Amino acid sequence: MAADLLVAVVRFGRALRARLGDRLVDGAGNFVLHLLDGGGPQRSTDLAAAMGVDHSTVSRQVAALVEAGWVVSEPDPSDRRARLLSLTETGRKALAAGMAQRAAALAPALDGREADVAFVAQVLGAVADELSRRDPDPFHNPEEHP
Numbered sequence: 001m002a003a004d005l006l007v008a009v010v011r012f013g014r015a016l017r018a019r020l021g022d023r024l025v026d027g028a029g030n031f032v033l034h035l036l037d038g039g040g041p042q043r044s045t046d047l048a049a050a051m052g053v054d055h056s057t058v059s060r061q062v063a064a065l066v067e068a069g070w071v072v073s074e075p076d077p078s079d080r081r082a083r084l085l086s087l088t089e090t091g092r093k094a095l096a097a098g099m100a101q102r103a104a105a106l107a108p109a110l111d112g113r114e115a116d117v118a119f120v121a122q123v124l125g126a127v128a129d130e131l132s133r134r135d136p137d138p139f140h141n142p143e144e145h146p
Contacts (some may be wrong), residue, residue, distance in 0.1 A: 005127075016102065016105060016106070019105045020101060020102065020105055028051070028053075028057070028061050029061050029064060029065055030095070030098060031051060032047055032051075032058065032061050032062060032065060032071070033065065033070060033071070033087060033091055033094065033095040033098075034095065035047055035050055035051070036071065036085060036086060036087040036091070037087050037091075037092060037095055040086070041074075041084040041085060041086040042084065042085055043076065043082055043083065043084060043085070044058045044059055044062055044083070044085060047062070047085065062085060065091065068090075068091075068094075069088060069090050069091070070087070070088055070090055070091030070094050070095075071085050071086065071087060071088060071091055072085070072086050073085055074086065
Protein backbone atom coordinates (compact mmCIF):
# COMPACT_ATOMS: atom_id res chain seq x y z
CA MET A 1 0.00 0.00 0.00
CA ALA A 2 2.75 2.50 0.91
CA ALA A 3 4.72 1.57 -2.21
CA ASP A 4 1.63 2.10 -4.38
CA LEU A 5 1.14 5.55 -2.88
CA LEU A 6 4.79 6.48 -3.42
CA VAL A 7 4.66 5.37 -7.05
CA ALA A 8 1.44 7.34 -7.62
CA VAL A 9 2.90 10.50 -6.05
CA VAL A 10 6.09 10.24 -8.14
CA ARG A 11 4.07 9.63 -11.33
CA PHE A 12 1.86 12.61 -10.50
CA GLY A 13 4.88 14.88 -9.96
CA ARG A 14 6.56 13.76 -13.17
CA ALA A 15 3.38 14.16 -15.22
CA LEU A 16 2.84 17.66 -13.86
CA ARG A 17 6.47 18.66 -14.50
CA ALA A 18 6.26 17.28 -18.05
CA ARG A 19 3.08 19.27 -18.68
CA LEU A 20 4.55 22.52 -17.32
CA GLY A 21 8.10 22.18 -18.58
CA ASP A 22 10.77 24.47 -17.16
CA ARG A 23 8.49 27.50 -16.79
CA LEU A 24 8.32 27.35 -13.00
CA VAL A 25 10.65 27.28 -10.03
CA ASP A 26 11.49 23.71 -9.02
CA GLY A 27 9.62 21.92 -6.25
CA ALA A 28 12.16 22.60 -3.49
CA GLY A 29 12.40 26.28 -4.41
CA ASN A 30 8.62 26.49 -4.50
CA PHE A 31 8.48 24.93 -1.03
CA VAL A 32 10.89 27.54 0.31
CA LEU A 33 8.74 30.32 -1.18
CA HIS A 34 5.61 28.73 0.30
CA LEU A 35 7.19 28.45 3.77
CA LEU A 36 8.32 32.08 3.71
CA ASP A 37 4.93 33.22 2.45
CA GLY A 38 3.08 31.39 5.21
CA GLY A 39 5.56 31.79 8.03
CA GLY A 40 7.16 35.15 7.43
CA PRO A 41 10.90 35.84 7.77
CA GLN A 42 12.91 32.79 8.84
CA ARG A 43 16.46 31.59 9.24
CA SER A 44 17.68 29.02 6.74
CA THR A 45 18.15 26.53 9.58
CA ASP A 46 14.42 26.82 10.36
CA LEU A 47 13.57 26.28 6.70
CA ALA A 48 15.80 23.20 6.59
CA ALA A 49 14.08 21.77 9.64
CA ALA A 50 10.62 22.45 8.18
CA MET A 51 11.62 20.81 4.90
CA GLY A 52 13.37 17.88 6.55
CA VAL A 53 16.59 18.45 4.63
CA ASP A 54 20.19 19.38 5.34
CA HIS A 55 21.06 23.06 5.79
CA SER A 56 23.38 22.94 2.74
CA THR A 57 20.45 21.89 0.55
CA VAL A 58 18.41 24.89 1.67
CA SER A 59 21.42 27.19 1.23
CA ARG A 60 21.67 26.23 -2.45
CA GLN A 61 17.94 26.76 -2.96
CA VAL A 62 17.98 30.09 -1.16
CA ALA A 63 20.99 31.33 -3.14
CA ALA A 64 19.10 30.74 -6.39
CA LEU A 65 15.96 32.42 -5.04
CA VAL A 66 17.96 35.45 -3.80
CA GLU A 67 19.66 35.70 -7.21
CA ALA A 68 16.23 35.63 -8.89
CA GLY A 69 15.09 38.48 -6.61
CA TRP A 70 12.35 36.36 -5.01
CA VAL A 71 13.94 36.20 -1.55
CA VAL A 72 15.97 38.76 0.39
CA SER A 73 18.52 37.94 3.09
CA GLU A 74 18.96 40.47 5.91
CA PRO A 75 20.68 40.46 9.31
CA ASP A 76 18.55 39.02 12.10
CA PRO A 77 17.92 41.89 14.56
CA SER A 78 18.00 39.45 17.48
CA ASP A 79 21.36 37.94 16.41
CA ARG A 80 23.47 39.91 13.94
CA ARG A 81 25.50 36.78 13.13
CA ALA A 82 22.39 35.12 11.67
CA ARG A 83 20.39 36.02 8.56
CA LEU A 84 16.63 36.24 8.13
CA LEU A 85 15.14 35.29 4.79
CA SER A 86 12.02 37.03 3.54
CA LEU A 87 9.84 36.72 0.49
CA THR A 88 9.97 39.76 -1.80
CA GLU A 89 6.90 41.06 -3.58
CA THR A 90 8.38 39.62 -6.79
CA GLY A 91 8.74 36.27 -5.03
CA ARG A 92 5.16 36.44 -3.80
CA LYS A 93 3.98 37.10 -7.35
CA ALA A 94 6.13 34.25 -8.70
CA LEU A 95 4.67 31.90 -6.08
CA ALA A 96 1.11 32.94 -6.94
CA ALA A 97 1.77 32.63 -10.68
CA GLY A 98 3.30 29.19 -10.21
CA MET A 99 0.33 28.00 -8.18
CA ALA A 100 -2.07 29.38 -10.80
CA GLN A 101 -0.16 27.66 -13.62
CA ARG A 102 -0.13 24.35 -11.74
CA ALA A 103 -3.85 24.66 -11.00
CA ALA A 104 -4.61 25.45 -14.65
CA ALA A 105 -2.55 22.45 -15.80
CA LEU A 106 -4.40 20.18 -13.36
CA ALA A 107 -7.91 21.48 -13.99
CA PRO A 108 -8.72 19.42 -17.11
CA ALA A 109 -7.61 16.18 -15.43
CA LEU A 110 -9.68 16.94 -12.33
CA ASP A 111 -12.87 17.96 -14.10
CA GLY A 112 -15.78 15.96 -12.71
CA ARG A 113 -13.68 14.47 -9.92
CA GLU A 114 -14.29 17.08 -7.22
CA ALA A 115 -15.27 14.56 -4.52
CA ASP A 116 -12.24 12.38 -5.29
CA VAL A 117 -9.92 15.39 -5.24
CA ALA A 118 -11.28 16.56 -1.88
CA PHE A 119 -10.83 13.07 -0.44
CA VAL A 120 -7.27 12.63 -1.78
CA ALA A 121 -6.29 16.10 -0.52
CA GLN A 122 -7.69 15.28 2.92
CA VAL A 123 -5.90 11.91 3.09
CA LEU A 124 -2.56 13.27 1.86
CA GLY A 125 -2.81 16.15 4.33
CA ALA A 126 -3.50 13.74 7.20
CA VAL A 127 -0.60 11.49 6.16
CA ALA A 128 1.73 14.51 5.93
CA ASP A 129 0.63 15.66 9.39
CA GLU A 130 1.22 12.19 10.83
CA LEU A 131 4.66 11.92 9.27
CA SER A 132 5.54 15.36 10.66
CA ARG A 133 4.68 14.23 14.18
CA ARG A 134 6.89 11.16 13.98
CA ASP A 135 10.66 10.82 14.27
CA PRO A 136 12.13 12.58 11.20
CA ASP A 137 14.60 9.70 10.81
CA PRO A 138 12.69 6.41 11.19
CA PHE A 139 15.92 4.42 10.73
CA HIS A 140 17.75 6.11 13.62
CA ASN A 141 18.42 3.72 16.49
CA PRO A 142 19.25 5.73 19.64
CA GLU A 143 20.79 2.64 21.26
CA GLU A 144 23.38 2.43 18.45
CA HIS A 145 23.92 6.18 17.92
CA PRO A 146 22.59 8.33 20.81
